[in-house]
Amino acid sequence: MIEQIVFYSLSALVLLSALAVVLHKNTVHSSLFLGLSLAGVAGLFASLGADFLFAAQIMVYVSGIAVLVMFVVMLLGRASDLHLRQVNEFWMAALLICVIASAGLLRIAGSYAGTAASAAPVPSTAVIGKLFLGDYLLPFELVSLILLAALLGAVFFSHSERAEAAK
Amino acid sequence: MTLAHYMTVSALLFLIGVFGALTRRNIIGVLMSIELMFNAANLNLAAFDRFLHPAGAVGQTLAIFTMTVAAAEIVVGLALLLAIYRNTDTTYVEDFNLLKG
Numbered sequence: 420m421i422e423q424i425v426f427y428s429l430s431a432l433v434l435l436s437a438l439a440v441v442l443h444k445n446t447v448h449s450s451l452f453l454g455l456s457l458a459g460v461a462g463l464f465a466s467l468g469a470d471f472l473f474a475a476q477i478m479v480y481v482s483g484i485a486v487l488v489m490f491v492v493m494l495l496g497r498a499s500d501l502h503l504r505q506v507n508e509f510w511m512a513a514l515l516i517c518v519i520a521s522a523g524l525l526r527i528a529g530s531y532a533g534t535a536a537s538a539a540p541v542p543s544t545a546v547i548g549k550l551f552l553g554d555y556l557l558p559f560e561l562v563s564l565i566l567l568a569a570l571l572g573a574v575f576f577s578h579s580e581r582a583e584a585a586k
Numbered sequence: 587m588t589l590a591h592y593m594t595v596s597a598l599l600f601l602i603g604v605f606g607a608l609t610r611r612n613i614i615g616v617l618m619s620i621e622l623m624f625n626a627a628n629l630n631l632a633a634f635d636r637f638l639h640p641a642g643a644v645g646q647t648l649a650i651f652t653m654t655v656a657a658a659e660i661v662v663g664l665a666l667l668l669a670i671y672r673n674t675d676t677t678y679v680e681d682f683n684l685l686k687g
Contacts, residue, residue, distance in 0.1 A: 426587050426645040430595045437599055437622050441606035446614055453618045453666070460625045463595070466587075469638045469646050479653050484621060484660050491664045492614055495677050506609045507680070513608035517601045524601070528593035534637050535588050547650065555647055562654045569658035576665040579672060 425466050433459035444505050450492045454485035468540020471547050592633035599625035611678050615669075617663050624656040 436456040443449045463478035551559045599622055608617030611616030628649040671677060674684070 422587055426591060428590075429617050433595065434598055434602065437602045440618055440622065441610070441615075443603055446612055449615060449618060453615040456622065457625060459601075460629055463592070463629055464632055467592070467632045469632045469636070469649075472632055472649055475650060475653060476628075477638055480621075480625070484657060487660065487664060488614065488618060488621075490615075491667065495614070495667075495671055500612070503611075503678075504597065505611055505615065507611050509606075512607045513605050516608070517605045519598065521601050522603070524597035524664050525594060528590045528597055529590040531593060531637075533588065534590070535636055536640070539638065544645055547647050550643060550647045551650075555651075558651060562651055565655060565658050569661050572662045573665040576662070576669045 426463075429462040429466065432456075433463065442506075446492045446496060446505075447489070450485065450489040453488060454481055457485055468543070470542055471544040478515050488570060496554050498552070589633055589637040592637075593630060596626045596629040596633065599623075599629065611680065613667055613679050613682075615675050617660060617667070617678065621656065621660065623654060628652055 433456050436452040436459065439452040440449045440456060443452065457476065457480040461481065464476055506549040554584050590615040603619045603622035603626060604621065607616050610616050610619060631645040631652070635643060635649075639645065667677070670682065674681060676682075
């Protein structure tokens with residue numbers, strides 16, 4: 420019973436705040452709802468028994484990415500944005516694509532309707548650590564290269580020529 | 587709760603993200619919608635892990651990799667966005683037409 424309540428309330432939180440992210444006119448509010456939606460996904464991870472993913476989601480998404488997006492929104496936002504249309508003229512075609520795709524995706528989901536969890540969830544952090552340093556050692560090291568490239572790329576692209584010229 | 591419940595939530599989250607990425611005019615809105623799509627994929631990975639392979643944690647490991655790549659993507663995306671904003675003075679995608687013939 421409590422499992423159902425937790426699942427449905429978290430799902431409602433995730434989906435409604437995701438809709439607010441997509442539909443809200445004010446980008447600052449959108450970015451706040453993004454943080455709420457990502458926190459809801461973290462709650463769903465917890466209800467799935469994925470404890471390490473729950474912690475990583477809170478640390479990386481809610482307190483990293485959502486805050487970074489909020490920072491850029493406030494850096495680039497203008498008062499005139501509030502009076503402009505935030506949705507382009509193809510929204511009906513996009514809605515049609517989403518409705519067609521949802522029919523297919525929900526049908527696939529329906530084919531797993533009888534798959535219930537067979538056992539209580541076990542803590543997975545130790546297993547993930549062993550996989551990282553065992554079977555997935557090469558991707559684990561490559562991902563650190565990706566992070567380094569992202570770090571350098573971010574510094575390179577956000578470097579301004581005007582600041583250079585002012586020196 | 588069955589796997590179908592989690593897959594339904596994940597599918598709906600993904601489609602909301604697709605709709606946002608296709609319709610938002612503001613490039614930051616597009617980036618936020620892409621984050622929603624990444625989260626839907628992660629949720630699916632964790633759910634498959636829980637319901638179909640309860641002994642291992644391969645799905646959760648893959649979700650961690652997705653999360654890392656998503657973080658790298660958003661950082662580079664926002665840095666590029668700042669650079670574009672500095673040159674074109676706009677954040678609306680239809681104004682990014684320098685490469686259009």
